[in-house]
Amino acid sequence: MATTTPAEPAALEPVPATGAGGAVRAMLARLLQRHPVLFAQLRGFGVVAVICTAVSMLIFAGLRQPLGMQWANAVSLVLCSVLNTELNRRISFGVRGGHLWWHDQRRGLWVMLLALGMTSGSLWLLHEVSPDASIVTELVVIALGNVASAVTRFLLLRYWIFRRLRLDVPAAA
Numbered sequence: 001m002a003t004t005t006p007a008e009p010a011a012l013e014p015v016p017a018t019g020a021g022g023a024v025r026a027m028l029a030r031l032l033q034r035h036p037v038l039f040a041q042l043r044g045f046g047v048v049a050v051i052c053t054a055v056s057m058l059i060f061a062g063l064r065q066p067l068g069m070q071w072a073n074a075v076s077l078v079l080c081s082v083l084n085t086e087l088n089r090r091i092s093f094g095v096r097g098g099h100l101w102w103h104d105q106r107r108g109l110w111v112m113l114l115a116l117g118m119t120s121g122s123l124w125l126l127h128e129v130s131p132d133a134s135i136v137t138e139l140v141v142i143a144l145g146n147v148a149s150a151v152t153r154f155l156l157l158r159y160w161i162f163r164r165l166r167l168d169v170p171a172a173a
Helices: 019-034 035-067 069-092 101-129 135-159 163-167
Strands: none
Touching: 019 035, 035 135, 069 101, 069 135, 069 163, 101 135, 135 163
8 A cells, every 4th residue: 555645835935815814915015015104104193092092091080080071081182182293293204393393283182172072972972871881981982982083183184284294395384
């Protein structure tokens, strides 16, 4: 009785991507090659979002009892808006120095109003549906509201606040 051994697979040959996951990875790789600046900005934006969400949650949790839910939310968002705009200036969009700092911060506060509206409305709705909701539930609602406004925030940062970087034209103060 003769036995044969299976053929050895070729060493270090790439395996073609198969299935939906492979197609998505291939599409993302092509997009990354075409738009490396956009992906660097998105990566920086994600890092900033995690940092600012954590800081906002800590401020909210600390102020929730003395100020109440809506005021704690408003104060935490205003404070984190300044931090968010500054970190996005540096990390996501590579802006250094103080040139147009006030201009960018002022616009960043306008963008913060979007998140404030979404989170305040979500908190109001939560307490209409569940008046005895815990602080953990409130924090989850705030996080979801921030995630929902994040896409719009990124677009406004990229195409309104920091458009001068894309157009390579100085913005008026």
